[in-house]
Amino acid sequence: MKLTRLILLLLTCFCPAGAEAGESSPNKQQLYKTLDSLIACQPAVIKEKEHRIRVLTDGMAVMHLDDKQKYQSCMKLYEEYQAFQFDSAFYYINRCMEIQQRIGEADLNAESRIALAHILAVTGIFRKAQQILDGVDVSRLTTKRRVEYYNQLGELNLYRSEMAEHTPFTLEYIDSAQYYRQLILQIAPKDSYDYIFNQATYICEKGDINRAIGQLERYLPQLHQDERRYSIVTSTLAYFYSRKQDVAMQEHYLLLSAICDMQGAIMENSSLRMLSSILLERGEYAKAYSYLLQASDDAKNYGSRLRSLQVARMAPLINRAYDLQRTASEHRTRLLLGIISVIALFLIGTIAYILSLVKKRRLATEQISRMNSELTRHNEQMQELNTLMKESNRMKDEYIGRFLELSSNLIYRSEERLKLLNRLARDRKMDELYNELKSYKSISEATRLFHQNFDTAFLNIYPDFIQDVNRLMTDENQFDTSSASPRLTTELRVLALIRLGISDNQAIADILRSSLTTIYTYRSKLKARAIQRDSFEDDIRHIATY
Secondary structure (H helix, E strand, O other): HHHHHHHHHHHHHHOOOOOOOOOOOOOOHHHHHHHHHHHHHHHHHHHHHHHHHHHHHHHHHHHHOOOOHHHHHHHHHHHHHHOOOOHHHHHHHHHHHHHHHHOOOOOHHHHHHHHHHHHHOOOHHHHHHHHHHOOOOOHHHOOOHHHHHHHHHHHHHHHHHHHHHOOOOOOHHHHHHHHHHHHHHHHOOOOOOOHHHHHEEEEEEEEHHHHHHHHHHHHHOOOOOOEEEEEEEEHHHHHHHHHOOOOHHHHHHHHHHEEEHHHOOOOOOOHHHHHHHHOOOOOOOOHHHHHHHHHHHHHHHHHHHHHHHHHHHHHHHHHHHHHHHHHHHHHHHHHHHHHHHHHHHHHHHHHHHHHHHHHHHHHHHHHHHOHHHHHHHHHHHHHHHHHHHHHHHHHHHHHHHHHHHHHHHHHHHHHHHHHHHHHHHHOOOOHHHHHHOOOOOOOHHHHHHHHHHHHHHHHHHHHHHHHHHHHHEEEEHHOOOOOOOOOHHHHHHHHHHHHHHOOOHHHHHHOOOOOHHHHHHHHHHHHEEOOOOOOOOHHOOOOOOO
């Protein structure tokens, strides 16, 4: 459990605490990699969270506690479940309500009511949350508890404004939230989180967005990246930047907020959903769909009707865009197949024409064999050209056949995979669909088929290639030729591509799906093992077919 936590903390080391206003998220790709890694590790994070809760519940069960201690234990369990699971949070805060009635302290009564109103508001039960808050006697509250009370009333109105989005009531709820922010600013300590956060949101709604951004960005480094407040502040900064229509910085802070949510197993979140909206606008439909699916799973696991409704509003847009992209992709595939077919027919005709030319030239060579020495010299040059053409023809025959076979195989596998994904989506088997989408098995199989076809085609054209390479290597660095059906190693594939005229490291790395550093290392090691190091690659290029 601790090891998992350490890995997640190391991942977030790539994420800065904040960004200067005006900086356009230079490490966005690294943030996406971190977020994707945390989403992949989410089961382990949830398991660790559940273990921590289980330790608390087990300890509570075996210990003899008085009412005050029971209340504190239940409140701690409520805090653990607060953004993790609504049902359990609701259960433990109700326990707190029952226990505080026996204790009879006004402060505990207010604390438990505020906490209960919070999770009711989060899940969209607004009327009941308001009734719970109405039962608090504000005159008997301490300053700290009064700040919490006003905070919760402001939060309740914000959730109402989210639910009433695009209706005439939205501004009414925002104005109510502004009223409670003013009350907080009158009583909260000026260096406290509540004061700074509420002042920033208040002045933003008043139109002073730049000042609000500066205030929260200066405060953000004081927060730890694994606490709930960090997620709230970064999400709020994303909202501020959206008001400025600065999509780059909005995306940056949404990424930081989503990373914090994933790291802390926070199921009551909205950053992933808003990120998917940005990705949808940018045309990255697959990633938008995967993030929206994760947001939907989090909302269901938590039990938030509000978040589920917000996800449901976006789902048709992403599904429609994803379907349009898939249709366009299928159209492009059919078009490419048609073009490939035309090219293949053209190549077949060209090969037939070249073969006829070769035959005619061979007959012409026999007729002019009795010419003088000058003509003989020219005939020898023509024979060399004919040999090169024969080699080219054989390479074309071999590779066209292999290419068509590989293309057909890959198209068939793609169709089968598409059918499987459609079937899983139709049957709403989202877990299996997600597992299938993130699986690299099809890519690995395609790479294996590519290597297999490349090796077979190349060795059919150059059957003695490995033996020819061994003649260029020192005795202790020979390649194995004992196999009945020889295959090319990665080093031999690098040499095979050099023999085919591909010498650029980047091109070789792209074809073999290796890193540029790996290809450079292979070439350096192969030269070091050669008899003639300086001319080694030129010698490889001159290995003959026959």
